[in-house]
Structure formats: structure tokens, C-alpha cells
Amino acid sequence: MTTMERPVLPKLIGARVKRREDPRLIRGRATYVDDIKLPGMLHLAFKRSDVAHGRIKRIDTSAAEAMPGVVAVFTGKDLMALPGATRPVGARGTYAAKIGAGLPPMPIGTPFPSPDHYAIAPEVVRYVGEPVAVVAAEDRYVARDAVDAIVVEYEELPAVVDPELAMQGQPTVIHEGFPNNLALPYVPMGTGVDPATGQVDNSAIDRAFAEAEVVISQRMVNHRVAPNAMEPRGVVAHWDAGKEFLTIWSATQNPHILKSMVAAVLGLGEHQVRAIAPEVGGGFGCKINIYGEEYVAAALSRILERPVKWIEDRSEAFMATIHGRDLICYLDIAARRDGRILGVKMKLIADIGAYNMLLTAAIPTLTMLMASGTYDIPAIRCELTEVFTNKTPTDAYRGAGRPEATYFLERGMDMLARELGLDPAEVRRRNFIPKEKFPYTTQTGAVYDSGDYEKALDRVLQLAKWDELIAERDRLRAEGRLVGVGLAFYVEVCGLGPSSSLPTGGWEHASVTVERDGRIRATTGASPHGQGNETTFAQMLADLFGVPIEHITIEHGDTGVVRQGIGTFGSRSQAVGGTALMMAGEKVRKKMAKFAAALMDANEEDLVFENGMIYVKGSPSTGKSFAEVARYAYVPVPLPPGLEPGLSEEAFFEPPNNTYPFGAHICMLEIDRETGEPRLLKFFAVDDCGNVINPLIVEGQVHGGLAQGIGQAMFEEVVYGPDGQLLTGSFMDYALPRATDFPWFELDRTVTPTPVNPLGAKGVGEAGTLGSTPAVVNAAVDALSEFGVKHIDMPLRPEKLWRIIHGRGQA
Amino acid sequence: MSDLVPISITVNGRRYELEVEPRLLLVHLLREKLLLTGTHVGCDTSQCGACTVLLDGRSAKSCTVFAVQADGSEVVTIEGLERDGQLHPVQEGFWEEHGLQCGYCTPGMIVSVVDLLNENPNPTEAEIRAGISGNFCRCTGYQHIVKAAQYAAARMRGVSS
Ligand code: FES
Ligand code: FES
Numbered sequence: 001m002t003t004m005e006r007p008v009l010p011k012l013i014g015a016r017v018k019r020r021e022d023p024r025l026i027r028g029r030a031t032y033v034d035d036i037k038l039p040g041m042l043h044l045a046f047k048r049s050d051v052a053h054g055r056i057k058r059i060d061t062s063a064a065e066a067m068p069g070v071v072a073v074f075t076g077k078d079l080m081a082l083p084g085a086t087r088p089v090g091a092r093g094t095y096a097a098k099i100g101a102g103l104p105p106m107p108i109g110t111p112f113p114s115p116d117h118y119a120i121a122p123e124v125v126r127y128v129g130e131p132v133a134v135v136a137a138e139d140r141y142v143a144r145d146a147v148d149a150i151v152v153e154y155e156e157l158p159a160v161v162d163p164e165l166a167m168q169g170q171p172t173v174i175h176e177g178f179p180n181n182l183a184l185p186y187v188p189m190g191t192g193v194d195p196a197t198g199q200v201d202n203s204a205i206d207r208a209f210a211e212a213e214v215v216i217s218q219r220m221v222n223h224r225v226a227p228n229a230m231e232p233r234g235v236v237a238h239w240d241a242g243k244e245f246l247t248i249w250s251a252t253q254n255p256h257i258l259k260s261m262v263a264a265v266l267g268l269g270e271h272q273v274r275a276i277a278p279e280v281g282g283g284f285g286c287k288i289n290i291y292g293e294e295y296v297a298a299a300l301s302r303i304l305e306r307p308v309k310w311i312e313d314r315s316e317a318f319m320a321t322i323h324g325r326d327l328i329c330y331l332d333i334a335a336r337r338d339g340r341i342l343g344v345k346m347k348l349i350a351d352i353g354a355y356n357m358l359l360t361a362a363i364p365t366l367t368m369l370m371a372s373g374t375y376d377i378p379a380i381r382c383e384l385t386e387v388f389t390n391k392t393p394t395d396a397y398r399g400a401g402r403p404e405a406t407y408f409l410e411r412g413m414d415m416l417a418r419e420l421g422l423d424p425a426e427v428r429r430r431n432f433i434p435k436e437k438f439p440y441t442t443q444t445g446a447v448y449d450s451g452d453y454e455k456a457l458d459r460v461l462q463l464a465k466w467d468e469l470i471a472e473r474d475r476l477r478a479e480g481r482l483v484g485v486g487l488a489f490y491v492e493v494c495g496l497g498p499s500s501s502l503p504t505g506g507w508e509h510a511s512v513t514v515e516r517d518g519r520i521r522a523t524t525g526a527s528p529h530g531q532g533n534e535t536t537f538a539q540m541l542a543d544l545f546g547v548p549i550e551h552i553t554i555e556h557g558d559t560g561v562v563r564q565g566i567g568t569f570g571s572r573s574q575a576v577g578g579t580a581l582m583m584a585g586e587k588v589r590k591k592m593a594k595f596a597a598a599l600m601d602a603n604e605e606d607l608v609f610e611n612g613m614i615y616v617k618g619s620p621s622t623g624k625s626f627a628e629v630a631r632y633a634y635v636p637v638p639l640p641p642g643l644e645p646g647l648s649e650e651a652f653f654e655p656p657n658n659t660y661p662f663g664a665h666i667c668m669l670e671i672d673r674e675t676g677e678p679r680l681l682k683f684f685a686v687d688d689c690g691n692v693i694n695p696l697i698v699e700g701q702v703h704g705g706l707a708q709g710i711g712q713a714m715f716e717e718v719v720y721g722p723d724g725q726l727l728t729g730s731f732m733d734y735a736l737p738r739a740t741d742f743p744w745f746e747l748d749r750t751v752t753p754t755p756v757n758p759l760g761a762k763g764v765g766e767a768g769t770l771g772s773t774p775a776v777v778n779a780a781v782d783a784l785s786e787f788g789v790k791h792i793d794m795p796l797r798p799e800k801l802w803r804i805i806h807g808r809g810q811a
Numbered sequence: 812m813s814d815l816v817p818i819s820i821t822v823n824g825r826r827y828e829l830e831v832e833p834r835l836l837l838v839h840l841l842r843e844k845l846l847l848t849g850t851h852v853g854c855d856t857s858q859c860g861a862c863t864v865l866l867d868g869r870s871a872k873s874c875t876v877f878a879v880q881a882d883g884s885e886v887v888t889i890e891g892l893e894r895d896g897q898l899h900p901v902q903e904g905f906w907e908e909h910g911l912q913c914g915y916c917t918p919g920m921i922v923s924v925v926d927l928l929n930e931n932p933n934p935t936e937a938e939i940r941a942g943i944s945g946n947f948c949r950c951t952g953y954q955h956i957v958k959a960a961q962y963a964a965a966r967m968r969g970v971s972s
Binding site: 018019023025026028030031034035140229231232280281529530700703731732738739742744 | 832834839842843846847856861889893902905906917936939941950952955956957
């Protein structure tokens with residue numbers, strides 16, 4: 001074998017490798033759900049409620065059914081297949097004959113009691129946008145026309161909009177069996193709370209407040225936002241009546257969960273369903289859920305024996321895709337005059353909208369879990385109440401519970417600093433969990449894996465040139481301008497699981513196959529939709545096997561190809577999915593080393609995988625090529641004793657704990673005295689996500705998170721009218737940030753590896769949304785300090801700020 | 812269904828004679844009839860720019876144009892930007908500078924940058940931001956898109972970056 005001329009392959013872990021998924025995306029050759037076309041495919045469109053709360057008196061679908069091109073119309077009752085509701089559909093039979101009992105209520109992923117929630121409302125609608133009927137038609141435009149031809153009469157019921165009134169049962173109760181609209185009536189967490197029994201002992205928290213020299217109290221709202229992945233949701237379902245097998249393509253973050261849940265709801269075995277997430281155009285949490293439209297599409301394909309497609313439009317997305325956040329916090333901080341915190345209380349009220357979705361009830365519990373932030377707080381008491389209202393359900397949105405905790409606490413830290421006349425950086429420093437104290441267990445039970453908060457603080461102060469920044473602010477102020485500087489610190493919980501924390505299980509799965517020609521095919525249960533795992537995971541395997549990255553393919557998002565998996569959420573892909581991949585890769589490498597050792601008559605422990613070769617350490621010229629060893633493994637003559645042929649292994653990784661990345665953000669913001677319009681002038685972020693596989697991708701993740709966090713602070717807000725009408729139902733009314741809204745983001749990193757996984761990687765997908773939101777609001781409050789403002793609820797709408805500047809009170 | 816109207820349209824250099832419903836949107840003509848699915852739809856109110864194409868040389872939101880209005884026009888979509896198998900410098904810039912994540916906004920974004928650089932070969936950062944302000948991106952925070960445009964501008968002016 002000639003071996004001398006092989007190029008030296010660079011180590012790729014830690015390198016700024018260009019993304020391997022990009023060529024298809026920049027050439028317009030990627031396949032998203034809406035790009036799929038199957039022969040005979042029908043198009044679905046949903047008739048949705050235009051009232052917030054009402055009883056369906058009558059639905060007249062006759063005009064719609066009579067339209068040429070319309071194949072079928074189903075109401076909620078039809079789909080429940082209540083006795084007598086069966087009727088012939090199309091040429092091929094009846095619904096009841098095909099699916100027996102009909103579609104049951106949709107399952108959720110949390111253990112709390114929950115009202116029935118049907119994919120299509122059979123009797124009562126509880127938010128604007130809730131489906132009341134579905135049309136299947138030959139053409140997309142016809143389906144939409146038919147929806148408009150459906151006439152629905154409602155008996156309108158009072159709309160429940162204000163969560164604090166809702167808690168008193170006002171103006172009415174939305175769900176039978178849930179008095180006072182309490183979805184989750186009072187869950188305590190923290191010091192003195194026994195998690196096993198729920199017993200509460202107030203002595204420690206009371207003592208903290210009794211000993212306090214200063215107490216900060218503030219009601220704050222972390223308002224409702226809409227995730228707005230640029231690709232709306234969509235689904236294609238194809239029931240193969242011959243094989244009795246369903247294939248479902250969906251813009252989802254977790255095809256494996258989709259497979260399980262669709263099988264359960266349709267009464268199929270999991271072996272009868274294949275779920276595929278093709279190219280997915282962003283998710284940010286909103287595509288974790290399994291939605292009614294997915295069940296309906298699957299059911300209709302089965303009933304009609306034709307492939308069906310449903311594509312959400314943006315107006316529907318605003319009403320029918322989950323919203324994020326919407327948490328009220330009554331915050332109290334007890335401290336000494338030197339800034340040391342003695343205790344924190346957070347009374348939280350979550351407005352979860354009309355129903356529980358997959359993880360709805362669990363999200364605000366993460367706010368409680370993270371109530372200690374980066375601080376060594378001796379006594380914490382959180383209390384959570386979750387409330388039903390006549391709004392779109394909430395669920396995970398980038399950060400999911402943690403940005404809320406960070407926002408409340410970091411606003412509180414700033415208020416404390418202001419009250420005590422201390423530098424905001426100094427107050428934080430005095431309360432940091434010192435680095436010797438890790439692993440650190442918070443009063444709310446989180447076990448922080450590792451951290452060096454002072455280092456990140458020092459780094460961000462350096463990056464922002466803090467003293468100069470303050471001097472610049474003061475100089476601009478002296479010119480009469482309203483300029484403020486804001487700082488916020490955060491810690492995240494990432495790398496979700498472990499399995500004890502997730503109803504789906506919290507592991508991840510991977511498989512690695514070295515093919516006969518030495519090329520590598522790997523699968524991951526993570527389901528990336530923009531995160532770039534086809535690149536980062538290939539980088540890891542390239543280094544592990546010493547082969548060119550071009551020789552590696554990472555497959556994902558298809559339960560027919562990826563045997564098992566959980567999916568992409570909770571910043572888990574790298575920490576959990578990446579570890580599973582390395583475990584599978586190492587198994588294969590080990591086996592391959594045995595084959596190579598047999599082939600070369602060497603000791604497997606002495607072998608090195610490098611530059612496309614496998615050789616005995618120190619003598620690269622005597623090695624075998626990677627491909628040659630691969631070939632031998634598949635035509636093993638002779639088969640080394642104790643080995644099976646082939647090079648294909650899989651692994652499940654169960655993380656022992658979460659990871660806790662952290663960081664600090666600083667910004668400078670100016671408010672126009674005349675118009676009240678805020679403008680970000682500068683933004684600095686230092687993030688510590690542990691070890692980094694690809695800094696380019698990490699930067700991209702941070703940028704995107706910052707944009708969403710800043711977007712919430714400054715522009716974005718889902719607004720409902722007093723009648724429960726959605727007032728921000730399109731991009732005309734919902735202010736999604738544009739390129740002109742942001743300054744240049746200056747980034748830096750510190751690196752504190754986690755001991756929780758062998759990669760030392762913590763996760764970075766959500767981090768940007770945590771620190772940025774409070775940093776911006778802190779800066780705005782600072783900018784308006786001359787008006788004696790203590791707190792401003794987001795978003796920083798010009799009108800709100802103008803009122804403060806011009807003494808017209810808060811809006 | 813309403814009566815069909817004959818149109819003639821050139822897309823990515825190829826001429827098509829078609830009969831379309833008067834209400835058919837250009838974006839649906841491209842996606843559904845010509846199977847050019849690189850052009851995306853991200854909204855229903857003409858705000859997001861995911862559907863941006865070049866219409867007679869200038870960027871246009873193809874969700875806001877009826878196919879019949881494009882009769883006699885020349886359209887270039889994301890699929891038509893490459894020359895002889897070579898990426899357009901703007902496409903190259905997006906790849907080099909990590910100007911995309913999920914890729915959904917990307918075709919429209921790239922076309923908008925092409926249009927911007929045709930008009931203004933050496934834009935400032937602020938001009939680039941303004942030039943793409945008709946396009947939403949939810950993933951990138953726009954910064955790497957700005958860099959991609961700067962990269963492409965330098966390439967197109969013949970400056971090596
Ligand atoms: S699809 Fe949003 S502007 Fe055309
Ligand atoms: S890359 Fe996802 S929306 Fe721009």
C-alpha cells in the first residue's frame with residue numbers, strides 16, 4: 001500500500017467549519033414539507049373559531065360540501081365518530097368502519113389533571129383560532145374557498161382574558177372540573193418545601209425577610225410572545241391502505257415523539273407509523289408539540305385513502321401555534337445593605353391559555369427551578385399557579401421558563417443595586433456562587449454542574465469597556481440625551497433530560513456505520529432544524545476516525561432511518577445527542593481496531609486512526625487504509641476469533657444530570673426624548689457553553705437567541721382585546737424584529753466544561769434569549785432614571801416610554 | 812373555478828406558455844406549476860420576504876404579484892442564480908459567513924441581497940440592513956447575513972476578501 005502521500009487532515013473539533021447543510025439551502029434545493037407532492041394528494045384547510053369562547057349551536061357545511069373539488073368536510077363531532085355520526089365519505093367507505101371509535105382527546109406530556117382537548121372542537125370553542133371543521137379538497141385554493149363557505153353559529157360565552165380575574169372564576173369558568181380556572185392550583189418550590197409531601201415550612205424564608213435591611217418588591221410581567229419560525233407548521237400524511245402503514249411528514253422538532261403519539265391517537269402500533277421531519281424551517285420550541293392538525297391529517301388520509309397535505313399560513317400560526325412566556329411574577333428580595341441577598345420570593349401566575357399542550361404545565365416550573373440564578377441565595381420560596389384563559393395555549397418557546405426566571409431575578413438585582421446605590425456589576429459579584437462551591441445545589445433543587453461566574457463577568461466588563469461605557473453614557477446624558485446601560489447575568493438549564501425529568505425519556509440515540517468503502521453513515525435521534533448538527537456531528541466523527549469530513553453523512557429526522565430518538569429541544573443536541581453519537585462511534589472504532597489489528601498483526605491498543613489510515617503509533621508508513629480495513633470487516637476472511645462481521649453500532653446516552661451554561665450581557669440603549677422610541681446602540685455578550693465543537697455555529701446560535709430576547713424586550717407582544725380577540729394576528733401588528741433593529745453584536749466566550757458528559761459541552765441554543773431581555777429593560781430603566789422610574793414592563797413600546805418622559809403616567 | 816388566462820413568462824431563462832387562473836399568485840405558479848420550490852412562503856401579508864424573486868431584474872415579493880401580472884416578464888428565482896454550476900457570489904457569501912440556519916428565509920434573503928448589490932455595489936452596514944429590512948429572518952439575528960452581503964460585495968467588486 002502506498003501511504004506516504006496522504007494529506008494531513010486537520011483536527012476539526014473546535015474549528016470554524018463551514019456548514020455542510022448549506023449548499024442545498026442556498027441553491028433552493030432543500031425539501032420542506034410544503035415542497036412534497038404525492039400523487040392524488042388532497043389539501044386540507046381548517047375552519048377556525050372567530051370567537052374566544054362559545055358554544056357551537058350549528059355548523060352548516062352543505063355549501064362547502066357542494067363545491068366542485070371538495071372531497072369531504074368534517075366537524076369535531078364527525079371526527080369523534082359519536083354514535084350516528086358515521087357517514088359515507090368519498091368512494092371508499094365510512095369513517096367509523098375505518099377508525100372504530102374515532103379520534104380521542106389529544107394526549108399531553110405532563111402528569112397533571114387536564115381537561116379534554118379535541119383536535120377539532122366538538123361543542124365548545126375556547127380560543128380564537130380553535131378548529132371547528134376541516135375541508136379536504138383537490139386544490140389548495142378550493143379548500144380555502146370551502147372553508148369560507150362553512151357557516152358556524154355560536155352562543156357566545158364570556159371571554160376570560162385577565163388571568164388574575166380568571167383565578168377568581170371571573171368572568172366565568174372555562175372548563176368543567178377546573179374551578180376558578182385553575183389548571184394547576186398552587187405548587188410551591190424552594191426552601192422549606194418537602195418535594196415528596198408538598199409540606200411547607202415557612203420559618204427560613206420568614207427569617208430571611210425579618211432580618212432584611214432592605215426589601216425590594218415588584219410585580220412584573222413576562223408577556224406573551226409568538227415563536228414565529230419562518231416556516232409555518234405543515235404536515236403531509238399518507239396512509240398505505242394495503243400495508244396498513246402511515247407515513248407522516250411534519251415540520252416537527254421530534255419525529256420520534258410524533259410517531260408514538262400519532263400511533264397512540266389513531267390506535268395504531270408504533271411499527272405502523274413512520275414520521276419524517278424533512279427540512280424544517282426553524283422551531284424555537286413551537287414545533288415540539290404534536291398538534292391537532294397532525295392527528296387530523298393522519299386520520300383523514302386513512303379515512304379517505306389518499307395522501308393529504310396541510311400547510312399553515314401565518315395568520316393561522318399566530319392563532320393556532322403555541323405562544324410562549326406569559327408569566328406574572330410578584331417578586332420580593334430581602335437583602336442586607338451591603339447587597340448580600342438573604343432571601344427571594346417569587347409568586348408566579350402563568351396564563352397558559354385555553355388548554356394544556358404537550359409540556360405547557362411544566363414550562364413555568366422551570367422558572368421556579370432557576371429562581372436562584374447565578375447567586376448563592378440561602379432562602380428561596382416560589383409559588384406557582386397556572387390559569388386557563390380564552391387564549392391560544394402556551395408551551396415551550398426558546399428558553400422555556402428560564403428566560404422568565406432570569407428576567408425577574410435580573411430586574412430585581414438591578415432594582416436592588418439602584419436602591420443601595422451600588423454598581424450593578426458589584427451587587428451581582430457579591431452574590432455569585434463561588435466557583436469552589438460547584439456542584440452547587442440551589443434552594444429549588446437544581447444541581448449546577450460547573451461555573452465560573454466571576455470570570456464571565458470580568459470578561460464582559462472588559463469586552464464592553466465598562467468604565468468607558470459608563471463615562472460615555474454620562475457624557476451623552478450631559479448633552480440631554482436619554483441613554484442607559486444595562487447588565488444582566490444568566491444561568492440556563494440545558495441538555496434535557498435526564499429521563500426522570502421528561503415523560504418521553506431524556507436520553508438520546510445514535511448509530512454509526514462504517515460502510516464497505518470506508519465512508520461513514522451516522523444517524524442521530526436529535527432532529528436539527530437549523531442548528532447545524534450535520535456539520536458539528538460530522539466534525540466529531542471525522543476526528544474520531546481520522547477521515548475527511550466529506551466521507552461522513554449524518555442522517556436525522558426520519559423514524560424509518562433513525563431507529564430511536566427523542567428530538568431537538570432544551571439545548572440538548574450536542575450535550576446529549578452528541579454524546580450518544582460519540583459512544584456509538586467509539587464502539588465502531590473499537591471493533592474496527594480489532595479488525596485492523598488482525599490484518600496487521602498488531603496490538604489493537606497501539607493503533608492510531610489518522611489521515612485516512614490506521615497504523616501502529618509511530619509508524620504511519622506501515623498502516624492500512626481506513627477503506628481497506630472497512631472492506632475486510634465486511635469480507636472477513638479469515639474472521640478474527642470472537643468478532644462478528646460488519647461495522648455498525650448504536651448507543652443510547654442517558655445524561656446523569658443537566659448542564660448549566662451561563663453568561664453575561666451588556667447593552668447601551670437610547671430613548672428619543674421627543675418620540676419615546678428606543679434604539680439599541682451597543683450589545684456585548686459573553687456566553688459560556690462549555691467546550692465548543694464549532695465556534696461559527698455557536699456564534700450563530702447566540703446571535704439568533706439575542707435577536708429573540710431583544711425582540712421580546714423591545715418589540716414583540718401578543719395582544720388580546722377584552723373580548724378575547726387576537727389583536728396581533730399578522731406581521732402587520734406583531735412587530736418581528738428586522739435587520740435595522742439591531743446593532744453589531746460583540747461576542748466573547750469563557751469555557752467552563754461540564755463534567756456531566758465526556759464532551760464537556762453544555763448547549764447554547766437558547767442562551768441568547770436569557771440575558772438579553774433583562775439587559776435591555778435594565779438599560780431602558782437606567783435611561784429613564786431621571787424620571788424616577790423603577791420598573792417598566794416590556795415591550796418597550798415608544799408610547800409607553802413617551803408617557804413616562806412626558807409625565808403622563810405608565811400606559 | 813374561474814376561466815383560465817393564457818400567459819407567457821420566462822423563468823430562469825426558460826420561456827413558458829401557460830394557462831392560469833386569474834387569481835393564481837406568482838409564488839404558487841413557481842412552486843406548484845413549475846415545481847421551483849426554492850421560493851418560499853412565510854406570511855400572508857407581504858411582510859416576510861421569503862417569496863422574493865427578481866422580476867424583470869428587480870426584487871419583488873412573488874406572493875404579492877398575480878401570475879397574470881407577470882405575463883411577458885422575466886423572473887429569476889433562487890434556482891436560477893448559479894452560472895455554469897458556480898454559485899452566485901451572494902450564495903457563496905451566505906455559505907462562507909454562516910448567513911443561514913434553517914434556510915427558510917434564505918432564498919428570499921439571497922435574492923434581496925443580489926438586488927441590493929446590483930443597485931449599490933459597495934453598501935455600508937446600515938445600507939445592507941436597510942436593504943434587507945423587507946426580509947425577516949428568525950434564526951440568525953441578521954449579523955451573519957450582513958457579513959455575507961459584505962463578502963459578496965467585495966467579491967463582486969473584484970476585491971479579494
Ligand atoms: S410570503 Fe411573506 S412576503 Fe411573500
Ligand atoms: S435562517 Fe431560519 S429564518 Fe433565516
